[in-house]
Amino acid sequence: MADRTDPKSNDQGIIGHQPIEEPRRADEARVAAPEGKRRHGDPVVNRELRLAGMLSVAPDAIVAVDEDARIRVFNAGAEKLFGHRAPDIIGRPLEELIPARFRAAHAGHMKHFRASPEQSRLMTERSVIVGVRADGSEFPAEASVSKLEMDGETILTVMLHDVTARKQAEAELIAAKEQAE
Numbered sequence: 001m002a003d004r005t006d007p008k009s010n011d012q013g014i015i016g017h018q019p020i021e022e023p024r025r026a027d028e029a030r031v032a033a034p035e036g037k038r039r040h041g042d043p044v045v046n047r048e049l050r051l052a053g054m055l056s057v058a059p060d061a062i063v064a065v066d067e068d069a070r071i072r073v074f075n076a077g078a079e080k081l082f083g084h085r086a087p088d089i090i091g092r093p094l095e096e097l098i099p100a101r102f103r104a105a106h107a108g109h110m111k112h113f114r115a116s117p118e119q120s121r122l123m124t125e126r127s128v129i130v131g132v133r134a135d136g137s138e139f140p141a142e143a144s145v146s147k148l149e150m151d152g153e154t155i156l157t158v159m160l161h162d163v164t165a166r167k168q169a170e171a172e173l174i175a176a177k178e179q180a181e
Contacts, residue, residue: 069094
C-alpha cells in the first residue's frame with residue numbers, strides 16, 4: 001500500500017480520501033472500501049470506484065470545496081502541486097492554497113460564480129491565477145472551475161495546471177528577443 005490517498009464519497013455525497021493501492025495503469029486504480037458497505041458488482045459502487053481511480057491518476061490538481069469553501073477533494077496531482085498531503089488539508093479552508101493578497105478578491109469571485117447561471121468557467125480568462133504551496137512558494141496556474149448541485153449543496157471543483165515552466169520559457173524568450181533587438 002502506498003502513502004497516497006484517493007477520494008471516496010461519504011454519507012453526504014462529499015468526497016474525501018482514503019488509502020489506495022498504487023496503480024500501474026489508470027484502469028488498475030482501486031479504492032479501499034469500508035467493510036460491509038460495499039458490494040462487488042454494485043453499479044453505483046463500480047461507478048464510484050472508476051471515478052475515484054480517474055481522480056487519483058489525473059496529473060493535474062483537482063480540488064473541490066463545499067459551500068463553506070472547505071476542501072473536500074484533494075487528489076494526488078494536488079498533493080504534488082501544493083505540497084500538502086490530502087489527509088492534512090481535507091476539511092481546511094481553501095484560502096490556505098491562495099496567497100494572502102488574493103484571498104478577499106477570490107472569495108468575491110467564488111460568491112459571484114456560485115450565484116451565476118454558469119456551470120463552468122476558465123478562470124484564467126478573468127485574471128491571473130496564483131497558488132501557494134505548503135512551503136509558502138507561489139506558482140502560476142491555468143485553472144477551470146465547475147459547479148455541481150448535490151444534495152442541496154453547491155460543490156465547486158477546480159482543475160489546476162502548473163504553468164511555471166511555460167511562464168519561465170516565455171520570459172526567457174522575451175528577454176532574448178529584447179537583447180537581440
